[in-house]
Amino acid sequence: MKIASVIVDVPTFQTNKPFDYLIPEKFEEVIQKGMRVIVPFGSRKVQGFVVELKDVSAIEELKEIVEPLDAIPVLNDELLYLGNQLARQAFCLKLTAYQVMLPPALKAKYEKYITLKKDGLGKLPHSLEQFFQEKGRVSWTEGEKKVGSSFLYRAVKKGWIDVYYEVKDKGNKKLIEYFRPVDDLSTFKQKVFATSRLGKVQKKIIDYYLSDFRPHSTTELSKQFGNVRGSLQSLERMELLKSESFEQYRDPYKNRTFTKTKPLLLTEDQKRAIGPIVQTIEKELHQVFLLYGITGSGKTEIYLQSIQEVIRRGKEAIVLVPEISLTPQMVERFKGRFGDKVAVLHSGLSVGEKYDEWRKVQRKEVQVVVGARSAIFAPFENLGVIIIDEEHETSYKQEEVPRYHARDIAILRGKMHRCPVVLGSATPSLESFARAQKGVYRLLTLEKRMNEKGLPDVQIVDMREELRTGNRSMFSRLLLEKIKERLSRKEQIVLLLNRRGYSSFVMCRDCGNVLQCPNCEISLTYHKVTNEVKCHYCGYEARTPNVCPDCGSEHIRFFGSGTQKVEEELGKLLPNVRTIRMDVDTTRKKGAHEKLLKAFEEKKADILLGTQMIAKGLDFPNITLVGVLTADTMLHISDFRASEKTFQLLTQVSGRAGRHELPGEVVIQTYTPEHYSIQLAQKQDFRQFYQREMIMRKNGQYPPFYYLVQIQVSHENLQLVVSIMEKIVLFLRSKLSKEVLILGPSASPIGKIKNKYRYQCLIKYKKEPDLIDILQKVQEMFQQDQRSKNVSISIDLNPYTLM
DNA sequence: AGCACGCCGACT
DNA sequence: GTCGGCGTGCTC
DSSP states (O other): OOEEEEEEEEOOOOOOEEEEEEGGGGGGTTTOOEEEEEETTTEEEEEEEEEEESOSSSSSSSOOOOOEESSEEEEOHHHHHHHHHHHHHHTTHHHHHHHHHHHHGGGGGEEEEOOOGGTTTSSOOOOHHHHHHSSSEHHHHHHHHHHHHHHHHHHHTTTTEEEEEEEOOOOOSSSEEEEEEEOOHHHHHHHHEEEEOOHHHHHHHHHHHHHHHSSSEEEHHHHHHHHOOOHHHHHHTTTTEEEEEEEEOTTTTOOOOOOOOOOOOOHHHHHHHHHHHHHHHHHHHOEEEEEEEOOHHHHHHHHHHHOOOOOOOTTTEEEEEEEOOHHHHHHHHHHHHHGGGGGEOOOOOSSHHHHHHHHHHHHTTTEEEEEEGGGGGGSSSSSSEEEESSOOOGGGGGGGSOOOOOHHHHHHHHHTTEEEEEEEEEEOOOOHHHHHTTTTTEEEOOOOOOOOOOOEEEEEEEEEHHHTOOOOSSSSSHHHHHHHHHHHTTTTEEEEOOSSSSBSSSEEEETTBBBBSSSSSSSSETTTTTTEOTTTTTOOEOOOSSOOOOOSSSSSSESSSOOHHHHHHHHHSSOOEEEEEETTTSSTTTHHHHHHHHOOOHHSSSSEESSSSGGSSSOOTTTEEESSTTTTTTTTTSSSTHHHHHHHHHHHHTTTSSSSSSOEEEEEEEEEETOHHHHHHTTTTTHOOOOOHHHHHHHHHHHSSSSEEEEEEEOOOOHHHHHHHHHHHHHHHSSSSOOOOEEEEEEEEEEEEEEEEEEEEEEOOOOOOTTTHHHHHHOOOOOOOOHHHHHHHHHEESSSSSO
């Protein structure tokens, strides 16, 4: 095995295949499949993944691998297989697939350097030459700043300077440096005695060691005596002390203690549900379960006890939760039960923290991973169960390039490990429930709430009626009255509004002109605090104009209400009310989400006002009222899942009220009270909603009756976009079967984003065995355009947003 | 991605 | 006649 096939870190389709390299003799024992290596590629050095070892290559002249980057492969055989599968189904590069499966810390960084050649002596500007004298080499960016890139290019041509690349090995592991005495105490004393001269600081350090004879960390010593690095190094040279480094994990939960919990006694309902799961774990069978349990019915306890069984058998478990509900509360439940057997992976962690948590898995120091979508790639090798909580959540589908669904990966892994996959939800996705009905998944149900409490009382308020009777505020009389009632009882309230900012659009009352983003086909949102209008798609910001830019009229008005406006209106109606606002704007900073929730938990506010991010996971005993300000905002977007999403959101948010001793109430305000998704959310009747919605989907030829593929082309040039899209559709029509429905080409619902026009087509199909290969061809056919003209063609299997 | 090579128009 | 723009092809 002297040759390694390597996928290089060059993100283009042209290089999306293995390149062969010779393994130098000194690394023959070291280099394995799945490791990262540095290889020469053209004129530079790049990172790569070894995907195969072999003895012969079709290529005549091979270059040698420079060096390995890992001691243990970062991708095991299963992950390599998953990566290839992912690349195929998500139409992405193998490289990209490997990268999403790994923590971002392992992604290579490159730095371009220049060095001075003999011929360049005296030819460069002073500022640059000085640099060379000081450091010997200069980073390209630094040099560029000094003398400009064109000069540098010329200097390279003239042979004055050399350019080379370095793969930056980021010291990812956090090391703690210790100094320990070289000898035992008596030898140490003798040596000290024999040493003729000791500096002042050195003496202090020696005394410290004499009083406490054990290793001390550099940080500890520095705290005592100031900056002592130099002195310590001298002592090391005198062979009194010796430095040692230990790796230390960055523990995001280090200052938290978790109260140990014991398995709870299961209700009859729960026992019935967990039985089949445990059986499949015991028999080592693959089976997908849909655990349908109403809010508060104790799904988490079933997860916990299934995992317990898995751990007992020496196996491992992955638990996926939606990012947003990965709150301390959730983490606490798992850490409380399984202690340090748990690693946590979510986007709130720093790059280093993620890397450390990931490595705990790699080194088999933990048996459980709780995490968001990408945690499905946790490198366990002996999985006993995979759990996906809130299975219906759209955040399990990655909307960027590798467009994968965590559920699909979970099932793939479940098959390979012969273990169950448990999908849990109070409002399952239609797709999953339909599969359960067909027997593809096995349905398990929890129909009762654990505490035997009834579901909260839900009331619907017709806002048209409110308008007719002269109430033009955002709050119906009923909701306002109930808010006041809770305030006087010192109970807490959650208000949901699905729109951030102040108002959703700005319109001129004279000419009807709506302020639009200059780069996107989207109306601008008014933010009062900064008096700006913003585009939530491209980030465009501008001062709010005083007059209409179209007709010059001063009658510019704001329509629709966002969280900012509601907050303001609340302040006017109830002057002393304490409100916490939670939306993308207030939770941008790291840890802000957590902090706001904590403040609410500690009753520092009466009302929690937020967008859908508050709908999940919070479980505070004092919440007795949930208000949904406008239930219809989501209903009218052009999305075949609009009703489903509305039903899910209303049901989920209703579940926030009255989870404990105090009974809960929910008020839903709407302009379309007759709509079935609102009516059935009131009754919390999932099954009936399912029946109704399935009829709609069947008529509309949507999932779960048809599978969907979205192909989207975007570019600055509209003609180009249209012509490519047309060619694609023509090609598809010629290749796909007659039963397939191809819709389009048509402009995307948002026809332009960031100055790029967007066109799309939709494929609806039931069975199309060659589909992936045909779509792969589409990708290939337009490779040239994608590269040279910068056209982007995205193919999305089972898309979740059709915007 | 980065780089070389080749072709073309524009300018010293 | 040379400089520099871009389209194309190649990197084991």
